Amino acid sequence: MGPGPAVIATVLLLVGNAFFVAAEFALLAARRHRLEQAAAARKRGAASALAGVRELTLMLAGAQLGITMCSLGLGVVSEPAFAAMLDPLFQAVGLPAAAGHAVAFAVALSTIVLLHMVVGEMAPKSWAISDPERAALLLAPPFRAFARGVRPLLRALNGISNAALRAARIRPKEEVSIPKDAEGLRRLVGESRRLGLIGSDEHDVLTATLRTHTEPLARLVVPADRIDAVPADAGPEEIVAASRRHGRNRLLVRGADGRLTGVLHVREVLSIRAPHPVAAIGATAGELAAPVLTLSVDTPIQRAVAALRERRASLALVQDAHGRLLGMVGLDDLLGSVLGGTQAA
Template sequence: METSATSILWPLIAGAVIILANAFFVIFEYAIVTVRRGRIEHLAEEGNRNAGLVSRMLNDPDWAIAGSQVGVTMASILLGVVAEEPLRLLLSPILARLFGQVPFLAPLSTILATVLVFLLLSFVLMVIGEQTPKTIALRYPVRSVLAVARPMTIFARIAAPLVWLVDHSTALVLKLLGVGGHTSGHGIHSLEELKQVVRESEDEGVISAGDEKLVLRAMTFGSRFVRETMIPRTDIVAVENTDTVGDLLQIFRKSRHSRFPVYEGDLDHICGIVSMKDVLAHVVDDPYIADRALAEVNVIQPALVVPESRRVGDLFNQMRR
C-alpha cells in the first residue's frame, strides 16, 4: 500500500512543479511583450544585469516568444504524461465505489475518471498555470520580466535547437501568409494600455502622483462633453462691449486670462470674444486707445457657439480649422 501511495504522490508533486513551470513561461511571454523598452534600457544603464538581459531579448522579441512557447508546450505535454495516470488511479476506485451500487454505471467509472482527470488538469492549468501568471505579468511587467529573465535565458540556451526551429517555422508561415518582417517590440498601445503605463510609472517613482493625475485626465479630456468643462456662471470673467480698452486691461491684470467673452447688456447675450493679443497690438499702435469702447475698436471676434452635448475632442478639431 505504501508503494502504491508513493507511486501516486511523487507524480502529483511533479505535476505541481510542471504547472508552476508553465506559469513561469506564461509570465515571461506576457511580460516581454508588455514591458516598455525605455524603462528596461534605463534600468540597464543603472547597472541592473537582468535588465540588460531583457534589453537584448527585446532586440528579437520573436525569438523570446518562441522560447516561451516551447516551454509552455513542453510543460503541457509533460503534465499530461506525468499526472494523468496517477490521478486516474486515484479517482477510479472512488468512482467505482460510488457507482458500484448501480450496475449499468459501474463499467463507466474508468471512463468518468479519465474525463474528470482531463477536466481537473485543464482547470488547474488554466487558473494557476495560465490566467494567474498572465494577470501578474500584465499588471507588473517590469518586475515580472526582471524576475524571470535569467532562468529564461538559461532555458532558451538549453532548448536552443527547438527555439530556433519554432522561431524560423513561424517566420516561414508568416511569410506564406504575406506577413513579413519581425516584431519590433514597439507596438501601438491602446488608451487603456497607456493609462497602465502611466500608473506603473508613478508606482515606480518615474513620475509624481500629481503628474500621473494630470496625464490621466489629459488622456480622457477629449472624450468628455463640453458641459463637463464649463465653469459656473458666477465664475465667468467677461467684459461688456461698452467697456473701454483701459477697463479690459485692468481686468486682464487681475485675471491673467488671454481671452474674454464680450456681452451686450448681460451674460445671456454674448456678442463675441476678445483676445488680449489683438488688444495689445492695438495699444502698441495707438497709446490713446485706452479710452475707447471695445465696440468701437476692431478687436471683438465672433464667438463659436456649440451645443453642450458635444465632445471636447470634436470641438478642438473644429477650433483648429
C-alpha cells in the same frame, strides 16, 4: 506512476507552465524605456530583460515551446496518474469498473484543466501584467538561459513561422514596433486598457490628449461678440473697472477702428498706479497693451498650446482661412481639453 511522483510531477509542470506564461506576458507588457533605465542602473536581470525584448519573436517562440511541453506533460502524465489514483475510490463505493473509470477520468481531467487554467495560466498572466518590469527583471535570466539551450530549435521554428508570414505577404518583426502617429498610439492605449495595463481614468486622459494632436481648436473658440475688451484710449480707472466687471485679469484692447490690437493684464495698470498715481493718469490701454498672438482656426490644439507657451501668452485671437476674426481662445481652455475636460471659457 505512483501517487507521490505524480503529485510532484504535476506541481513541477504547473510551475513550469506558470513560469513561461509570466515570462511571455512580462516581455510583452514591459516598457522598454524602463528596462533601459534599469539596465543603465545595473539592476539585476535588466540586461537579460532588455535583450529578450530586442529579440521578442524568438523569446515568444521559447515561451510557446515551454508552455506546450508543460501542457502536454500535464495531459500525458498527470491526468492518467490522477485517474488511476481515483479509480479505486469510485469502485470501492460500488460503481461498476467501467463507470468508475469514466468518472475518475472526468474528475481527474476537470481537476487538471482547472489547475492548469488558474495556476498555470491566469494567475501568472495577471501578475506579469500588473507589474511587467519587475516580472521581466525576475524571470528574464532563467528564461534566457532556457532559450539559449533550445536556440537551434527555436530558430528553426521561428524560421518556419517567418516563412509562412512572408508567403502571406506579412513582414515579420523581431521586436514590438512603437507607433509614431496619433492613431497608432490610440490603438496602443485601447489595447493597454483591454489588457488591464492602465485604468479607465488613465485611458480617458490619454485618449483625450492624443485626440488634441489632430483636433483643431475650433470648438474651444469664444465667439467674437463675447470677447471682453476695453477701448485703446481707456484710462487706468476704466481698465480696473472693466476687469472687475468681467471678472478677468486679462483684457483685449480694441482700437478706434474696432479691431483688437493687443492684450492687457490689469497688473500693468496697478503696478504704475500704486507707486506713481500721477504718472498713471496719462497711461492708456493702448499704450500698456502687448501684441496678441493670432492663430488659424484649423490649428491643432496641441500646437496652439505650444505656441502660447512659447510666447508666454494666455490668450490668442482666432481667424478663419480668409483672415476674418472668429473669436479668441484661452490657454486654460486648451489645457483643460488636453487633460480630458474642457473648462468654461
